[in-house]
Amino acid sequence: MKDSDNDRLLAQAIQSLGTPDFAQAYASLLRIHAAFDNLIIIAYNGEKRPTVLYREFTDPIVYQPMDDEYLGSAYLLDPFYHQHRKGDTHGIIRLRDIAPDHFRRTQYYKTYYKQTTLLDEIAVFATLSDAVTITTCLGRDRSSGAPFSKKEIQTLQGHARALSVLAEKNWQDFQPEDNRSHEPAPxxxxxxxxxxxxxxxxxxxxxxxxxxxxxxxxxxxxxxxxxxxxxxxxxxxxxxxxxxxxxxxxxxxxxxxxxxxxxxxxxxx
CATH class of the missing domain: 1.10.10.10 (Winged helix-like DNA-binding domain superfamily/Winged helix DNA-binding domain)
Structure with a gap:
């Protein structure tokens, strides 16, 4: 990655803040830091059903279970969702670093996660309020067949604050689709x-x-x-x-x- 490429794509992302073009410009900025196979931006809203804000992929199989299974109920078992529930989360978090110790033995992993062919996931977290968290998930799947490199992870971490702030600024006025005034019981x-x-x-x-x-x-x-x-x-x-x-x-x-x-x-x- 050249500094000039980073400056150019960062400028494009800043210029597109608050416009429909932001998510794509943001994805392009992320891609020069870590070459992902798929990317999805999700807004978590308390314990309510999440909202997908943007997605792109190389292999469509990765998101086939998303709308019915994940958004239907499987998100309740997702480590990234539980990181959101902890509150006030920012920066770069790798799934394998927060997943429970027997995560790969679970039926959730075997029946949902494994069929996506995902090998590795890293998320940029941005907290908008006590209830709403934006997570931008970069994934590696069977398209590349390899996890993110140590260098890619370090590069993302080196830009963590800027990446979180960009997402916070762009979606600062976000209104969840599930806008019930009351938070569900635990x-x-x-x-x-x-x-x-x-x-x-x-x-x-x-x-x-x-x-x-x-x-x-x-x-x-x-x-x-x-x-x-x-x-x-x-x-x-x-x-x-x-x-x-x-x-x-x-x-x-x-x-x-x-x-x-x-x-x-x-x-x-």
Missing amino acids: LGDRLREVFKRQHDIKLSPRQAEVALFILRGHSSLSIGLNLGVSPQTVKVFRRQLYAKCGISSQAELFSLLMPLFARLTNEGE
């Missing part, structure tokens, strides 16, 4: 309610928390660290959860809960 509470309604199974708050951690790819050790309990206690909660649901595996838990997630995201629309 996911665990809503899950317990719909579980009781649909299956007549009453989960405790802790059992619902453990179920969500399992689906996101946390090991017993990781769940224990998050909840402040021992791994042995987590295993007790897991056994209780599986017994109440009449299941014996994470795959069965996924099959049971994903239809409920879809109902949760549709409620109130």
Whole structure:
């Protein structure tokens, strides 16, 4: 990358702020820092359904599951979504650095993520408010067949502040498609309610928390660290959860809960 190329594309991005041309100019600027196979810009809005603002790709398979599966409910298990839920996130974050320790063992990974052929993802985070985060996700998939290089990651990190500020400035007046005035109740509470309604199974708050951690790819050790309990206690909660649901595996838990997630995201629309 030449400094002159960076200056030229940065100037184009600045000039296009607030216009329909910004996303494409922003993508061109990002591409000289890291040669991505696909790019998608998503606005997360609290726990409500996200909005896709822009996408481009080499291989169309990468986004085939996006509209129905990811935006329908699978986003609730996405590490980038949970990074957004932490609040006030800026800069460059690589998926593998924040994914739970058993992420690649999850049914979410096997049934959704793997079919996209994604090998690596890096996101530029920009926080607009307490509720809204813009994430620009650069991906490598089967088109190139290789993850991002160390040099590309370092280059992105070196421009992290400017890239975040550009996104914040362009979308500062963004209004989410899901503009319900109220924020949904916490996911665990809503899950317990719909579980009781649909299956007549009453989960405790802790059992619902453990179920969500399992689906996101946390090991017993990781769940224990998050909840402040021992791994042995987590295993007790897991056994209780599986017994109440009449299941014996994470795959069965996924099959049971994903239809409920879809109902949760549709409620109130």
